[in-house]
Amino acid sequence: MSSTAATPINQLSMSEQLQRLQNKAISSVELVDATLAAIETHDGSVGAFLQVYPEQARAQAASFDERRARGETVPSLAGLPIAIKDNMCRTGDTVTCASRMLHNYRPPYTAGAIERLERAGAIVVGRTNLDEFAMGSSGENSAVQLTRNPWDLERTPGGSSSGSAASVAARYVSGSLGSDTGGSIRQPAGLCGVVGLKPTYGRVSRYGLIAFASSLDQIGPLATDVTGAAILLEAISGHDPRDSTSVDVPVPSYSQLVQQPLAGLRVGFCPAHFSEGLDQEVAQTIRQALTLYRQLGAEVKEIALPHADYSVAAYYLIAPSEASSNLSRYDGIHYGYRSDKFENLADLYAASRGEGFGPEVKRRIMLGTYALSAGYYDQYYARALKVRRLIRRDYDEAFQEVDVIAGPVAPTTAFRLGEKNNDPLAMYLSDIYTIGTNLAGIPAISLPAGYSKSGLPIGLQLQGPAFEEIKLLQAAYMFEQAAGVLERKPGMVGG
Amino acid sequence: MSYDVIIGLEVHVQLQTQTKVFCGCSTAFNPQAPNTQTCPTCLGLPGALPVLNKKAFELAVQTAMGLNCEIPLFTKWDRKQYFYPDLPKGYQISQYDLPFSRNGHLDIPPATDGDTPIRVRILRAHLEEDAGKNLHDESGRGAGSMIDLNRAGTPLVEIVTEPDLRNAMSARRFLEELRLLLVYLGVSDCNMQEGSLRCDANVNLHVHGPDGTKIPTPIVEVKNLNSFRFTEQAIEFEVARQWEQYQKTGQTIHDAPKVTRGFDPDRGMTYALREKEEAADYRYFPDPDLVPVTVTEEQLSLWRSRLVESPASRRERFRQEYGLSLYDAQVILDQGVLFADYFEQVASQTKDGKQAANWLTQEVQRVLNDRRWTLTEFPFPAPALGHLLSLVSTKKITGKSAKDVFNLLVEGDEPEVVTSETIDATIAERGLALVEDTGAIDMAIADVIGRNPKAVQDFRSGKQAAAGALIGQVMKAVKGADPQSVRERLLKQLEG
Amino acid sequence: MSLSAKDVEKVARLARLRLNETDIEQYAAQLSQILDYAAILEAVETEGVEPMVHAIELANVWREDEILTSLPRQQALQNSPAQDGKHFVVPQILDAS
Ligand SMILES: [Mg+2]
Numbered sequence A: 001m002s003s004t005a006a007t008p009i010n011q012l013s014m015s016e017q018l019q020r021l022q023n024k025a026i027s028s029v030e031l032v033d034a035t036l037a038a039i040e041t042h043d044g045s046v047g048a049f050l051q052v053y054p055e056q057a058r059a060q061a062a063s064f065d066e067r068r069a070r071g072e073t074v075p076s077l078a079g080l081p082i083a084i085k086d087n088m089c090r091t092g093d094t095v096t097c098a099s100r101m102l103h104n105y106r107p108p109y110t111a112g113a114i115e116r117l118e119r120a121g122a123i124v125v126g127r128t129n130l131d132e133f134a135m136g137s138s139g140e141n142s143a144v145q146l147t148r149n150p151w152d153l154e155r156t157p158g159g160s161s162s163g164s165a166a167s168v169a170a171r172y173v174s175g176s177l178g179s180d181t182g183g184s185i186r187q188p189a190g191l192c193g194v195v196g197l198k199p200t201y202g203r204v205s206r207y208g209l210i211a212f213a214s215s216l217d218q219i220g221p222l223a224t225d226v227t228g229a230a231i232l233l234e235a236i237s238g239h240d241p242r243d244s245t246s247v248d249v250p251v252p253s254y255s256q257l258v259q260q261p262l263a264g265l266r267v268g269f270c271p272a273h274f275s276e277g278l279d280q281e282v283a284q285t286i287r288q289a290l291t292l293y294r295q296l297g298a299e300v301k302e303i304a305l306p307h308a309d310y311s312v313a314a315y316y317l318i319a320p321s322e323a324s325s326n327l328s329r330y331d332g333i334h335y336g337y338r339s340d341k342f343e344n345l346a347d348l349y350a351a352s353r354g355e356g357f358g359p360e361v362k363r364r365i366m367l368g369t370y371a372l373s374a375g376y377y378d379q380y381y382a383r384a385l386k387v388r389r390l391i392r393r394d395y396d397e398a399f400q401e402v403d404v405i406a407g408p409v410a411p412t413t414a415f416r417l418g419e420k421n422n423d424p425l426a427m428y429l430s431d432i433y434t435i436g437t438n439l440a441g442i443p444a445i446s447l448p449a450g451y452s453k454s455g456l457p458i459g460l461q462l463q464g465p466a467f468e469e470i471k472l473l474q475a476a477y478m479f480e481q482a483a484g485v486l487e488r489k490p491g492m493v494g495g
Numbered sequence B: 001m002s003y004d005v006i007i008g009l010e011v012h013v014q015l016q017t018q019t020k021v022f023c024g025c026s027t028a029f030n031p032q033a034p035n036t037q038t039c040p041t042c043l044g045l046p047g048a049l050p051v052l053n054k055k056a057f058e059l060a061v062q063t064a065m066g067l068n069c070e071i072p073l074f075t076k077w078d079r080k081q082y083f084y085p086d087l088p089k090g091y092q093i094s095q096y097d098l099p100f101s102r103n104g105h106l107d108i109p110p111a112t113d114g115d116t117p118i119r120v121r122i123l124r125a126h127l128e129e130d131a132g133k134n135l136h137d138e139s140g141r142g143a144g145s146m147i148d149l150n151r152a153g154t155p156l157v158e159i160v161t162e163p164d165l166r167n168a169m170s171a172r173r174f175l176e177e178l179r180l181l182l183v184y185l186g187v188s189d190c191n192m193q194e195g196s197l198r199c200d201a202n203v204n205l206h207v208h209g210p211d212g213t214k215i216p217t218p219i220v221e222v223k224n225l226n227s228f229r230f231t232e233q234a235i236e237f238e239v240a241r242q243w244e245q246y247q248k249t250g251q252t253i254h255d256a257p258k259v260t261r262g263f264d265p266d267r268g269m270t271y272a273l274r275e276k277e278e279a280a281d282y283r284y285f286p287d288p289d290l291v292p293v294t295v296t297e298e299q300l301s302l303w304r305s306r307l308v309e310s311p312a313s314r315r316e317r318f319r320q321e322y323g324l325s326l327y328d329a330q331v332i333l334d335q336g337v338l339f340a341d342y343f344e345q346v347a348s349q350t351k352d353g354k355q356a357a358n359w360l361t362q363e364v365q366r367v368l369n370d371r372r373w374t375l376t377e378f379p380f381p382a383p384a385l386g387h388l389l390s391l392v393s394t395k396k397i398t399g400k401s402a403k404d405v406f407n408l409l410v411e412g413d414e415p416e417v418v419t420s421e422t423i424d425a426t427i428a429e430r431g432l433a434l435v436e437d438t439g440a441i442d443m444a445i446a447d448v449i450g451r452n453p454k455a456v457q458d459f460r461s462g463k464q465a466a467a468g469a470l471i472g473q474v475m476k477a478v479k480g481a482d483p484q485s486v487r488e489r490l491l492k493q494l495e496g
Numbered sequence C: 001m002s003l004s005a006k007d008v009e010k011v012a013r014l015a016r017l018r019l020n021e022t023d024i025e026q027y028a029a030q031l032s033q034i035l036d037y038a039a040i041l042e043a044v045e046t047e048g049v050e051p052m053v054h055a056i057e058l059a060n061v062w063r064e065d066e067i068l069t070s071l072p073r074q075q076a077l078q079n080s081p082a083q084d085g086k087h088f089v090v091p092q093i094l095d096a097s
């Protein structure tokens, strides 16, 4: 454990960084430089970033410093370096989704969440790696590079927000943005020992988020601690009239409310979350977490989610169906990769898409195309949507009984790179605890709960009712304070 | 052997909105500046999202109400998936199983007085986005095709009829009535040159078998007919072709799938479009980026109450209330809703529909055409014309004088707006008021007879025409005399 | 539920994906495995359950019919693999629609 004084400023928590910026104890240029230096030192081995914007970030930092020096009022996150997943559009950037298909794609507009982030004064230092088009649970589906888990470089950081989780775990930045369609923020957060939050569907604008599965996708924050996640969530939340599925409800001041004590908390747990495939060490850590909640005065009780066992099957029909449609736009005509191996127009499509997409993306497009095709729609897609409603009802009923549902994020700790590469179903099943959240549209948070004997992080997931992110944050903060999990950092950054 | 012709139409109508159906780009027709009316949404860029244009939905509902359709309280948006360069998302946002309207009808008006209208049932009408435009290299040697996405995302209502049409002429007349309705409702400009109204025709034959059965031949869909005449020609051609085909091959609907054909207006022929390898599988599913639309009965009745009167209803009223012939009623209706309104104002003021119709279709239209005026620029408001015509019917002035006054008052570059007062003043100024002083008229007649012994001689020897010249002279002498009464009095004196 | 190579080829054609033979075999096996797994949904009683298309169910989200600024043409075309300064350019489109 290193003393605070010796901690490099990029490794401070987001609230500390903001406080010091505000007090002018540090400058934004210093903070950005520390971030860039850490990336320079470690990212050769971690591989979290696809793009870094050193000049732009320094220039923005300098401008905030000047404004502060002049005594101007600056926005709440002014000068704070943040990493974003490379599936969110920003004018002037190249946005690749870690796909050959978009290797040179420059969007002429900026995503709603990024606009809010930048309006709040955050500085985008770079774009992070992901499974191609956010499809995957290990980051290995990136067509560009591997991202490694800062806790063990031979292991996966999880996915699909691999780089966003790894960049926070490696303490380059105190927070980042990811996107979560079936667990893509929470699972890598869990495997990387950081906090990740999937907001209620409609809480954060999807405008400018490159779609994987539109009815499930949601942008959310990752941070070293719960307070950081609350600060970032507050910055990016809110109604966006450009997204028809964005919900117009007020945004609570998460950053102010997160540390408020929570009385009378009711924590549920579900036997389905302790199923067969769950690693024993993970199970034990989650049980300990429940015990801790009890000790903290919460009521802990069993609830039922009768359709939880069907969530993976429903998800892997719904998500690929939507994806097969969303990814039809990559046709080599208007933007993106165009093959040169074609004789005619029909060829151009098939060749460009065949070469431009990686194997997992093609697998899901095939699966979704099949599930929507004539004769199979009712059997697969429509049935999955009905099961989805039953899953949602389960949650509605459970939340009559409890405020949050606690359970594991993933069945195991970070697995070895390459371990599940040839078994897509096994990979899909690693999302078993996170997927229900997306199907139901509810929010969930993943936070460090402990460590395995081999020193790998184990995540705790809390799920809550729609638009009750504040309850999740408060319950998570309460645990975080009591469990003492924040003290550990990956060895590579001095933990 | 004989056969029945079975025709169903699918009509795509562009709605008259300022902006596209799911984004804020202009819908203005602008082929000179390709790809200048696009944004991330209508370009289908990654991450861009659609938001429904409220006006487009309202115009669509008005269209369906005009077609007497049911409007369900719930409707949603679906993706129809196929790959084509003018479709940048790889799917079209359309409506599949729950369109916003269904089960309506539109009557083809009778062709002549005494005929009955023909009812054509409307299966459904749904709202969807248009695709862009493909421009083909005309040189024919492989420069490729060019894509303009200005039109992509323009709101369309697709109207699908039941196969209730029985000949090419009815199909054309159906389209004409549909166009008139849409223009009256103000939902579309129906500009066919700009592609605002396009039609696909599904055609086949029901051949009468020897035992009285009817044998349906394979259905042919003739795509993208962009004029009424082409639609009629294409159907006529298809009927002949399919009959010939049936006689040659005996193929029925069970032997061959539906095929699509194009129409070549230069040769007046349809031609086979290249068949796809397999039947289209559009993989429709609900668009997760768009939310459903729900309406209430109250909302629907409010909209229904605001709906303008249909041409069919007006046509009937013009015949009943104003005694017009079908032909006259149609001539007036065809001039548009403002003209029909104008007619009604004049006719209800003068209580003489026939007179108003004659004036409108002759004097008024002539001036509008000559001066290239729209009715809003026309300086003769309906109450003024009503006043003028009333003066004629109450014999205060002659029809001839009325025309003179009318022409006088619309002369000049920017004539002032005519009122009853200006009309009266003009009549007074020119002394056009009918002279009822029979003494003055008789004196003038006697004078003219005295001065024209030759003409009097001619008349008396049987040349009726000679009276005309004499009447003209009397009329000149007595301004504002009623020619009818002058004629009667002159004849009396000549004969007497 | 076993998908044949032929089924996979048909789906690939529908999805406009050029696949090689190894891909086709592999996808046939993998997709079959996943669809077999998905068959567990058949055990769920879904009679009378409305399909849930959206995670949060809203209705009547509109925009007014007001013109917004379109992109300059240069930006609309900036990512196109082939363009002539005014249009997107593709190989000759034949009659197929
Ligand atoms: Mg259509």
Ligand SMILES: [Zn+2]
Pocket (backbone or CB within 6 Å): B020, B023, B024, B025, B037, B038, B039, B040, B041, B042, B043, B153
């Ligand atoms: Zn647009």
